[in-house]
Amino acid sequence: MPGRNHKKIAAAVNQQPLADFKVGVDNVIFSVDTAQNRLLVLLVMRQQEPFLNYWSLPGTLVRQGESIEDAAYRILAEKIRVKNLYLEQLYTFGGPKRDPREDCESYGVRYLSVSYFALVRFEEAELIADGVTGIAWYPVKQLPQLAFDHNQILAYGHRRLRNKLEYSPIAFEVLPETFTLNDLYQLYTTVIGEHFSDYSNFRARLLKLGFLSDTGIKVSRGAGRPASLYKFDAEAFAPFKDKPLVFI
Amino acid sequence: MPGRNHKKIAAAVNQQPLADFKVGVDNVIFSVDTAQNRLLVLLVMRQQEPFLNYWSLPGTLVRQGESIEDAAYRILAEKIRVKNLYLEQLYTFGGPKRDPREDCESYGVRYLSVSYFALVRFEEAELIADGVTGIAWYPVKQLPQLAFDHNQILAYGHRRLRNKLEYSPIAFEVLPETFTLNDLYQLYTTVIGEHFSDYSNFRARLLKLGFLSDTGIKVSRGAGRPASLYKFDAEAFAPFKDKPLVFI
DNA sequence: ACAAAAGTGTTTTTTATACACCCATGC
């Protein structure tokens, strides 16, 4: 029965063994040091093979009963204490051979990495040093060679951060409740670069959009005229949601 | 030794069992029927439990030695023949309990779905009917209830499609090599809705940007003045890459 | 001749850009 035989073969081809995965989460956690105008990323020193003593993105493997996003929040909370943060899924890297453990220790198990991208407020972020693991904010302009494909993941996260700042109001998730317009401008300058509107125009545009409300409270930063504290008004922003809008 | 004991306990807490995963890929494949001004998505009828006889996104499980992206292309090629397409990773859905198979048949294995989003040219897309599996283009405005969390994935893909059209030149990946400005306009209208510039302004803006070159060739579509065929000039577009740019 | 589709032009309004300048404070 050639027909039947053919079907069997086709079925066999269609049912090559499925890959078994362990799923890891790697976080690209950014912050902006406005005092020194630097964009920073959180790195930890690896304590085990592979890539022992390499800097890497803080990551973990997903446990039973834990959602991917839970794992992302867990590893973040293990490394850093923050009040405000913005976190979103970045990309899933899953080619075979991206993790050297696939060759040796395992029985054909693949390692897949779901990366998350986070932005936290530098001034209030508290690194959790456990006395063993090295942990540090690194300027993204002076990165060391990282473990695994983490340089690639980081580069992808950096691109996403810039895009998000340009098109979405994520800056306000990481600024304090109230902030000066200069705080906001500095944040944009540090991440995007100096190649956009000057402060005066930036200011005028943002204010005209109408979702920044002046609290009337003034703060003085050393010399100079005191600045007004502004507040992001989520309700006033609502109409702009899902509309193309460029902040820079 | 209380110190050592404490360390042991901490280690135990930190090493709850890892989850074991099977990784699936689900494709949200869109096309635009310009003749009827409809946005379509490709659905297949499930042939097995769970969700037997439910419509679902075309998907597959990742096999040994296969990258995630390879699996996405494989399942796409199994269902449809196309010349041009745009494909990118969408999102990874991985909460526990998103797949009912986790409860019964498996030994604690989790199912994770890496979704991909694709845009293909409707006119030249050829569905591959194998005589068994139902397969169809569904208008996104009249979707049935889908298997798993596929309605959610689809909604997410739809949002991404709109954003991509607004900010990126993906329309040209799915239009034929040469196209009329009206073809382009229809594509935008169908996906985004009628709420953007009229044809005249759309046209003026796109032409001024300078990355559409007139081939000089004219085509006639029934009555009316013949239209010029244009061509996307990737080189002329290069300077706009990575710059905020809004097409609509 | 006339409807239909393509393409051009014009007018008005809104934004962007580049500045110059005024304001309030610390020292």
Place this chain on the structure above:
DNA sequence: GCATGGGTGTATAAAAAACACTTTTGT
């Protein structure tokens, strides 16, 4: 009083938006 940072205004250029109009075809 003057340097410093905050804030306002203005002149010019560019772009968006609305819409009227011309051109070229099929019937």
